[in-house]
Amino acid sequence: MAEFKVTPWKVEGKIDYDLLEKQFGIKPINDDLLKRIEKQTGELHWFLRRKIVFAQRELAWLLDEYDKGNRFYLYTGLAPSGPMHLGHLLPFMFTQWLQEKFGVEVLIQIPDEEKYWARQNLGMDLDEYHKLSEDAALNIASMGFDPKKTKIFLNTEYAKTLYKQAVKVAGHITFSTVKDAFGVGNDTNIGWIFYTSMQAVPAFLKSVEAGKNVPCLIPLGVDQDVHFRVARDVIGKLGYYKPAIMHNMFLPSLSGETKMSASEKLNTIYLSDPPEDVVKKVNRALTGQQATAELQRKHGGNPDKCMVCQYYRFLFEPDDKKLDKIFEDERKGRILAGEHKADLAKRINGFLDYHRKRREKTAKILDKFMARD
Amino acid sequence: MAEFKVTPWKVEGKIDYDLLEKQFGIKPINDDLLKRIEKQTGELHWFLRRKIVFAQRELAWLLDEYDKGNRFYLYTGLAPSGPMHLGHLLPFMFTQWLQEKFGVEVLIQIPDEEKYWARQNLGMDLDEYHKLSEDAALNIASMGFDPKKTKIFLNTEYAKTLYKQAVKVAGHITFSTVKDAFGVGNDTNIGWIFYTSMQAVPAFLKSVEAGKNVPCLIPLGVDQDVHFRVARDVIGKLGYYKPAIMHNMFLPSLSGETKMSASEKLNTIYLSDPPEDVVKKVNRALTGQQATAELQRKHGGNPDKCMVCQYYRFLFEPDDKKLDKIFEDERKGRILAGEHKADLAKRINGFLDYHRKRREKTAKILDKFMARD
Numbered sequence A, B: 001m002a003e004f005k006v007t008p009w010k011v012e013g014k015i016d017y018d019l020l021e022k023q024f025g026i027k028p029i030n031d032d033l034l035k036r037i038e039k040q041t042g043e044l045h046w047f048l049r050r051k052i053v054f055a056q057r058e059l060a061w062l063l064d065e066y067d068k069g070n071r072f073y074l075y076t077g078l079a080p081s082g083p084m085h086l087g088h089l090l091p092f093m094f095t096q097w098l099q100e101k102f103g104v105e106v107l108i109q110i111p112d113e114e115k116y117w118a119r120q121n122l123g124m125d126l127d128e129y130h131k132l133s134e135d136a137a138l139n140i141a142s143m144g145f146d147p148k149k150t151k152i153f154l155n156t157e158y159a160k161t162l163y164k165q166a167v168k169v170a171g172h173i174t175f176s177t178v179k180d181a182f183g184v185g186n187d188t189n190i191g192w193i194f195y196t197s198m199q200a201v202p203a204f205l206k207s208v209e210a211g212k213n214v215p216c217l218i219p220l221g222v223d224q225d226v227h228f229r230v231a232r233d234v235i236g237k238l239g240y241y242k243p244a245i246m247h248n249m250f251l252p253s254l255s256g257e258t259k260m261s262a263s264e265k266l267n268t269i270y271l272s273d274p275p276e277d278v279v280k281k282v283n284r285a286l287t288g289q290q291a292t293a294e295l296q297r298k299h300g301g302n303p304d305k306c307m308v309c310q311y312y313r314f315l316f317e318p319d320d321k322k323l324d325k326i327f328e329d330e331r332k333g334r335i336l337a338g339e340h341k342a343d344l345a346k347r348i349n350g351f352l353d354y355h356r357k358r359r360e361k362t363a364k365i366l367d368k369f370m371a372r373d
Helices: A017-024 A031-041 A059-067 A086-102 A114-118 A126-141 A159-170 A175-182 A190-203 A205-210 A222-237 A275-283 A293-299 A307-316 A320-331 A337-364 B017-024 B031-041 B059-067 B086-102 B114-118 B126-141 B159-170 B175-182 B190-203 B205-210 B222-237 B275-283 B293-299 B307-316 B320-332 B337-369
Strands: A053-057 A073-077 A106-110 A150-154 A216-221 A244-248 B005-007 B010-012 B053-057 B073-077 B106-110 B150-154 B216-221 B244-248
Touching: A017 A222, A031 A059, A031 A086, A053 A222, A059 A244, A073 A086, A073 A190, A086 A106, A086 A216, A086 A244, A086 A307, A106 A126, A106 A190, A114 A126, A114 A190, A114 B159, A126 A150, A126 A337, A126 B159, A159 A190, A159 A205, A159 A222, A159 B114, A159 B126, A159 B159, A159 B190, A175 A190, A175 A222, A175 B190, A190 A205, A190 A216, A190 A222, A190 B159, A190 B175, A190 B190, A216 A222, A222 A244, A275 A337, A307 A320, A307 A337, B005 B222, B017 B053, B017 B222, B031 B059, B031 B086, B053 B222, B059 B244, B073 B086, B073 B190, B086 B106, B086 B216, B086 B244, B086 B307, B106 B126, B106 B190, B114 B126, B114 B190, B126 B150, B126 B337, B150 B337, B159 B190, B159 B205, B159 B222, B175 B190, B175 B222, B190 B205, B190 B216, B190 B222, B216 B222, B222 B244, B275 B337, B307 B320, B307 B337
Parallel strands: A073 A106, A073 A216, A106 A150, A216 A244, B073 B106, B073 B216, B106 B150, B216 B244
Antiparallel strands: A053 A244, B005 B010, B053 B244
């Protein structure tokens, strides 16, 4: 098992759980919890085995409720600021797996207004974010979710349902709270100040609709935890169950930066990238190998710092034994950068090709997924 | 410096409307404008003749557009915090008159979330405000509006239409602006900070729907002007016409307070008050008459300080000659308080009886007025 470190904005080395617990009040997913999940699911997703999904809030409570026959639903989402890339997939892959294993419903929020507010300085029209959001909806729907048990919605299209509940949330959050949690200030627009109310709603919406409390589990990137640090108390005040949460790490960029990000286009693999671009981008990846083939064969490399190894770990090698071999080959200098990269590029292109085929099929039934008022 | 305060949430002290014009940057409705209106309408509403509707923004521009064949629409509204009283009627009576005379469309916003946010400290449920808002919708629809040309909506029921546009408005308003305009602070909830975006939307909604600019005229109580001081610039930035505005004064309470208000229940006449309550309340009215009938006959009273005279002026005597006689009788001591009050109570009860009958009829066709997503 690789050693790594996680802060909300950095993925490297050994996780400092104490720091995370202090800063966010979240807890690691310990062996007891892993066993309890495995008992229900029969196996563990590699995100769990490799601690890519590494932390949680109130997961034990959620599993207690499940044991009592009180089924939960899943809620996750994505606020697009550009076309979707590999890094965006993690919460959706994990949520889809949970849906399949537990047979539960999923709500997926695509807040098409969030980045319009959060990045008002960029001057992009709301319509542009709306188009990106529609594209994201199709990508997400294509990831294997059950159309009978999955609702995807864009906030501006589902506002009649969402706004009324957001009104209640917003009434219980002060500017001070948002200022402390999100670092907003006097020059922040009032949309961005209000926004967290909208993100809170799907965490209790099923309870509103059912007229009784339904547990909710939110798989999310750890950077989104802050919304629920604010909202959980409010949701409790409104009389609903506070949601449980599972946090995933960020996929690093190919250059080894903390998080694959649209601001680093050349090191970011988009779902729409043609095969030749993938090859080019992977060829630029940071590997941490030695200066020459000879030195690499002699001294080996460091898989923790090799983005090719890390991409296998995060997304492209579900089999732990095979992953161990990849890491071992890297350590022992048995594989050279060129070959290693070519293999990964092939694997990524295989995935993207598969995704595009699913996307074409899903486009025909997208309406089954979409919730619009 | 005058000691009065006019904000959307509180009106205090004796209002110096001239000073208010300077503070708000609004202009009086001068004789030229009155003539231009009369040219179109054939007559002037008593609110205009008596300068109860006393100020405006860009009314000349609106009339210029109208002369060019560019018809406007009307927008007004009410945020209920309790049952409706006589003071609430002024903008609706005036808007209905404008609709009739100009033959134009009307949008009426009932923001059922506003007071939930603005009075969060009272702890009233959103559902309670929603019920008050439904009741207000029926009262307003009963005031003679043309069901073919009038849309009334509660914000939480029309949020799909409103929210998307409010997102654009909110993106262009900073916390600083709302802080200065509305006096919000760190302990204000983020709903109330966001709210003004929702109130702005109907001022350009017809332009969005028409796909071209349509002028908008907003008749409102002068305390609401602040929302549009903030929103007019933003609406301009979004590429739409800035709305024109006409401001009405407040109906004073029977006790002579600046504004009839639900916090002064015994001096406030509700649309639902039974006749005997109206008689009781009017009997308590401030008249400014002399201590005895004999003194009153000898010295007379002051109609400007007599709430009975003022209620005739504001609402219950449209005929200027008859109003002059009422004022003259008061001045000359020809009428005593008891008789004067009994007459007014009769007039008010006549109006309320008429209103209740219209309300019963309107209840059957209310759906023709209501816009719901």
